Amino acid sequence: MSFPDLYTEGIASGWKVIDAARLTGARTLEADVAIIGSGAGGGVAAEILSQAGLKVLLIEEGPLKTSADFKDMQEARAYRELYQGGGPGKATSDGAITILQGRSVGGSTTVNWTSSFRTPEPTLQHWAAEREVTGHSVEQMKPWFDQMEQRLNVAPWGTAPNANNSVLQRGCDKLGWESHVIPRNVKGCWNSGYCGFGCPVNAKQSMLVSTIPAALKNGATLVHRLRVRELQHANDQITAAIGDALNAKDGSTPTGVSVTIRARHFVAAGGALNTPALLLRSKLPDPNQRLGKRTLIHPVVLATAVMPERIEAFYGAPQSIASDHFQWKNGATGAMGYKLEVPPIFPGIGSAVFNLYGRELQQGMADFPHANAVLALLRDGFVPQSEGGSVRLGDDGNPVLDYDISDYVWDGVKRAWLSMAELQFAAGAKAVRVAHLDAAAYTSWADAKKAIPALALKKFRTTLFTAHLMGGCAMSQNAQRGVVDSQGAHHQIANLSVLDGSVFPTSIGANPQLSIYALTAQNATALAQRLRG
Amino acid sequence: MDRKLDSMVDAAGLPRRDFLKVGLGLSLAVTLAGALPGCSGGTKAPAPDLAFLQPGDVALFSAIIPVVVLDLGTRSTAEQQQLLRQTLANIDGTCAGLDAHSRGELRKLFDLLAIGTLRYVLTGVGRWNEASSEQLEAFLERWRASRFATLNAGGNVLVRLVAGSYYVIPATFASVGYPGPLEAMFKAVNA
Numbered sequence: 001m002s003f004p005d006l007y008t009e010g011i012a013s014g015w016k017v018i019d020a021a022r023l024t025g026a027r028t029l030e031a032d033v034a035i036i037g038s039g040a041g042g043g044v045a046a047e048i049l050s051q052a053g054l055k056v057l058l059i060e061e062g063p064l065k066t067s068a069d070f071k072d073m074q075e076a077r078a079y080r081e082l083y084q085g086g087g088p089g090k091a092t093s094d095g096a097i098t099i100l101q102g103r104s105v106g107g108s109t110t111v112n113w114t115s116s117f118r119t120p121e122p123t124l125q126h127w128a129a130e131r132e133v134t135g136h137s138v139e140q141m142k143p144w145f146d147q148m149e150q151r152l153n154v155a156p157w158g159t160a161p162n163a164n165n166s167v168l169q170r171g172c173d174k175l176g177w178e179s180h181v182i183p184r185n186v187k188g189c190w191n192s193g194y195c196g197f198g199c200p201v202n203a204k205q206s207m208l209v210s211t212i213p214a215a216l217k218n219g220a221t222l223v224h225r226l227r228v229r230e231l232q233h234a235n236d237q238i239t240a241a242i243g244d245a246l247n248a249k250d251g252s253t254p255t256g257v258s259v260t261i262r263a264r265h266f267v268a269a270g271g272a273l274n275t276p277a278l279l280l281r282s283k284l285p286d287p288n289q290r291l292g293k294r295t296l297i298h299p300v301v302l303a304t305a306v307m308p309e310r311i312e313a314f315y316g317a318p319q320s321i322a323s324d325h326f327q328w329k330n331g332a333t334g335a336m337g338y339k340l341e342v343p344p345i346f347p348g349i350g351s352a353v354f355n356l357y358g359r360e361l362q363q364g365m366a367d368f369p370h371a372n373a374v375l376a377l378l379r380d381g382f383v384p385q386s387e388g389g390s391v392r393l394g395d396d397g398n399p400v401l402d403y404d405i406s407d408y409v410w411d412g413v414k415r416a417w418l419s420m421a422e423l424q425f426a427a428g429a430k431a432v433r434v435a436h437l438d439a440a441a442y443t444s445w446a447d448a449k450k451a452i453p454a455l456a457l458k459k460f461r462t463t464l465f466t467a468h469l470m471g472g473c474a475m476s477q478n479a480q481r482g483v484v485d486s487q488g489a490h491h492q493i494a495n496l497s498v499l500d501g502s503v504f505p506t507s508i509g510a511n512p513q514l515s516i517y518a519l520t521a522q523n524a525t526a527l528a529q530r531l532r533g
Numbered sequence: 534m535d536r537k538l539d540s541m542v543d544a545a546g547l548p549r550r551d552f553l554k555v556g557l558g559l560s561l562a563v564t565l566a567g568a569l570p571g572c573s574g575g576t577k578a579p580a581p582d583l584a585f586l587q588p589g590d591v592a593l594f595s596a597i598i599p600v601v602v603l604d605l606g607t608r609s610t611a612e613q614q615q616l617l618r619q620t621l622a623n624i625d626g627t628c629a630g631l632d633a634h635s636r637g638e639l640r641k642l643f644d645l646l647a648i649g650t651l652r653y654v655l656t657g658v659g660r661w662n663e664a665s666s667e668q669l670e671a672f673l674e675r676w677r678a679s680r681f682a683t684l685n686a687g688g689n690v691l692v693r694l695v696a697g698s699y700y701v702i703p704a705t706f707a708s709v710g711y712p713g714p715l716e717a718m719f720k721a722v723n724a
Contacts, residue, residue: 003722071722073714076623076701086630088697095638095686192715200722250584250629315715347711348701352693357601357673361696365604369710396633437677437685460685 003201005068006213015216017064020226020245023257031057032531034241034263036228036278039107040516041500042269043207045524050218052528057261058212058220059243061227062104063251066208070198075348078197082111088352093400096459097299100467105224106208107271109513113195113318113344114184114204116154117510118145122332126382131505132478134486136519144518152185152205154514159191162316164342167307167372169321171423177325184317193315193344225251226259231266231282238266238496265495265531272469272502276391277399279473285492288480291473292391295401296381296507297466301413302353303420305372305429312369318344326419327509333383336412338376339510340419345373353435355463374424376416378409381471381506391472410457421448435463468512473502488523499523584629585636586621589647594621594695596661600669601695604708616702623698642687
């Protein structure tokens with residue numbers, strides 16, 4: 001069996017792909033639409049706009065890495081080449097929350113774990129009722145979810161869950177808690193577990209293998225290793241985008257070559273950190289100071305268990321079972337809701353999550369094949385006590401995320417720890433440790449139930465992650481409450497749209513990729529009609 | 534432990550008020566380091582073959598790697614040297630790949646730990662290469678147990694950087710029962 005590399009073949013057949021690192025002199029590129037960012041938003045927008053006959057330029061700051069680069073199936077290479085800031089090294093401004101976010105052609109879709117949920121109905125209802133969003137009701141979104149699910153082969157995982165996911169399923173069953181099979185965007189999946197390092201068999205229907213190749217076939221141009229520094233503007237119009245080519249060696253140092261991009265319309269699709277940062281760097285009008293505000297991250301807390309059986313949480317579809325038992329229990333705006341899932345565990349990130357050293361780490365790693373981990377995605381941004389964080393510019397112009405944890409969120413953290421420990425013991429765990437510096441390895445639910453409420457609810461003592469960056473350019477029909485309107489059109493700049501997860505006015509309450517795909521499909525289709533009209 | 538650290542901070546006449554402004558992460562440590570003469574911060578050259586770690590940082594990590602990952606001590610001398618080198622290279626690569634803000638924060642932490650007097654006060658360690666494993670463990674324990682968020686942050690980042698950088702090395706996989714990339718798939722894609 002051989003696995004042809006889409007891009008090697010595509011480029012040979014005439015796809016227009018420019019590696020900015022190799023440019024030797026300043027360039028000007030022209031298009032009908034320039035899309036900045038090639039992740040979930042940029043990828044879908046590129047396909048739809050190019051399909052409509054528009055000349056599309058798709059710009060990515062990260063490198064083009066394809067299945068041919070993923071064949072080693074190694075963590076270290078993946079973090080270095082495919083993630084922002086080298087993977088688990090990136091964090092919020094104070095270092096308290098680790099950020100996992102993709103940074104290559106395809107963005108986070110190249111490295112995510114394939115979970116593909118529709119935006120939960122209560123979330124869409126909340127947007128309409130509380131955030132002055134129109135056009136995205138449950139009924140209005142349905143055809144777009146249908147379309148993107150079909151486009152990306154999204155279907156509930158039909159194979160038995162791996163042992164790590166089985167722990168979650170079994171625990172829920174024992175306790176009478178809701179659980180469900182996760183829909184995944186895969187085609188010909190090997191059930192290997194290596195989604196996070198780039199799929200080496202092109203089974204994952206990421207933007208890298210689906211919409212971007214389609215856009216290239218439609219004549220779009222892809223430019224990678226080009227960081228857009230600034231959107232120049234005059235009279236409420238973007239006049240040009242100015243980009244810096246990045247060198248191939250470290251992927252982040254400018255080569256000194258600058259690229260000028262001229263287009264009728266610009267689409268910002270860099271995601272919830274980079275899109276607000278680009279607009280901030282460009283000093284775009286922000287009369288109501290909404291730019292970079294309400295950044296939502298689904299704060300993640302974890303519990304690890306030692307199971308009697310071998311779990312091998314590194315093998316098998318990484319996420320196939322989830323539980324919403326605690327998600328809407330208190331309504332959209334009651335005590336904080338959370339979704340329970342499991343993460344895959346590989347030795348590098350696993351040892352870092354354990355956050356142990358010496359004898360305790362040695363013991364933890366000795367039990368590694370028996371390790372199960374459960375995570376809770378906390379649903380932030382639905383109440384005034386959970387306004388999320390904010391993006392500002394660091395000295396080098398890159399985004400810096402400030403995110404404080406309110407008492408409301410801490411209460412969610414504590415309840416999530418208790419839920420996860422109860423679930424793991426119900427599934428047969430020998431020992432459970434919540435990811436907190438003071439947590440011991442509890443050997444019974446009774447012990448855990450007693451000890452967990454006493455843990456200090458503090459940053460740095462608590463292990464916190466995020467892999468879902470949302471908000472910062474919120475959509476709202478009310479310009480005082482949002483940066484863009486419900487179609488992603490910038491409130492002050494006529495030829496600028498934002499089509500990515502930064503437009504979400506709250507967190508999603510589920511892994512956000514399908515929410516970005518469907519919302520972008522809807523808004524990009526409207527944009528195509530407007531531009532052709 | 535914490536009380537002992539407090540009294541040491543007091544005894545050293547350091548600006549304790551700054552220590553109490555918790556919640557700012559490592560920026561605090563920086564304030565402290567910036568106040569001291571000789572803490573030039575980021576102007577020194579990286580160690581040979583490395584992009585971010587300076588010679589003083591290499592000394593720090595060379596000392597704590599064997600204390601964080603005991604697995605290293607179970608190996609032959611030749612293997613130990615090889616793994617130590619690879620772990621340092623991985624730590625260096627992670628640090629170098631961060632954005633400027635994060636690199637700045639780490640530089641402050643590492644500089645703080647490179648200043649003799651301050652290091653002794655904060656960690657109980659004189660020279661990294663002369664410290665016993667008990668002293669190094671006590672340092673990590675004290676920082677992680679402290680009620681000062683800055684020290685927790687520092688203790689966490691050191692432990693995580695070391696553990697994560699060690700266990701991504703394929704030569705360590707067998708020790709944790711990870712057979713490596715799923716064999717059938719690995720063979721198929723590399724055929």
